[in-house]
Amino acid sequence: RKGLYTLSSCLAHEYHFGNMNKTWTEAQRYCREKYTDLATIDNMEDMKKLINTVVDIGYNGTVWIGLKKGEWQWSLADRDYSQGYVNWEENEPNNSGGKEDCVFMRRSGKWNDAPCNIQQLFICYGKTKTWRE
Numbered sequence: 001r002k003g004l005y006t007l008s009s010c011l012a013h014e015y016h017f018g019n020m021n022k023t024w025t026e027a028q029r030y031c032r033e034k035y036t037d038l039a040t041i042d043n044m045e046d047m048k049k050l051i052n053t054v055v056d057i058g059y060n061g062t063v064w065i066g067l068k069k070g071e072w073q074w075s076l077a078d079r080d081y082s083q084g085y086v087n088w089e090e091n092e093p094n095n096s097g098g099k100e101d102c103v104f105m106r107r108s109g110k111w112n113d114a115p116c117n118i119q120q121l122f123i124c125y126g127k128t129k130t131w132r133e
């Protein structure tokens with residue numbers, strides 16, 4: 001249907017596999033330079049797309065996503081964590097050892113908080129324009 005749409009309704013998320021071991025902050029820097037940011041997940045559709053990005057590659061390990069404390073906050077600044085989609089693993093986030101400020105995703109798609117200085121692979125987020133007719 002023809003009509004006017006806001007910019008955000010014309011943006012689809014696109015995920016990119018970061019095939020290098022990096023701390024959360026290193027991964028964030030890399031994603032911000034090369035794409036837009038670390039992976040942001042707004043809804044279940046994003047979540048499925050993100051899981052597929054990892055599954056298609058055949059990777060079974062964990063990957064950093066763009067979620068971090070102080071208060072939980074998406075790396076992409078305009079997202080409001082407290083109002084948004086979450087997919088925590090059961091009994092997470094548990095801040096194990098009092099030092100788990102960053103979040104990785106398991107192959108199942110479930111999230112766990114873990115120490116930010118672990119080095120692991122990651123998922124970046126980019127944007128493509130998808131115009132509706």
Ligand code: 2F8
Binds near residue numbers: 092095096112113
């Ligand atoms: O049982 C869940 C628990 O498992 C690990 O700690 C033993 C995770 N730690 C790392 O991945 C470093 C915890 O974050 C997780 O809560």
Ligand code: CA
Binds near residue numbers: 094114
């Ligand atoms: Ca944890």
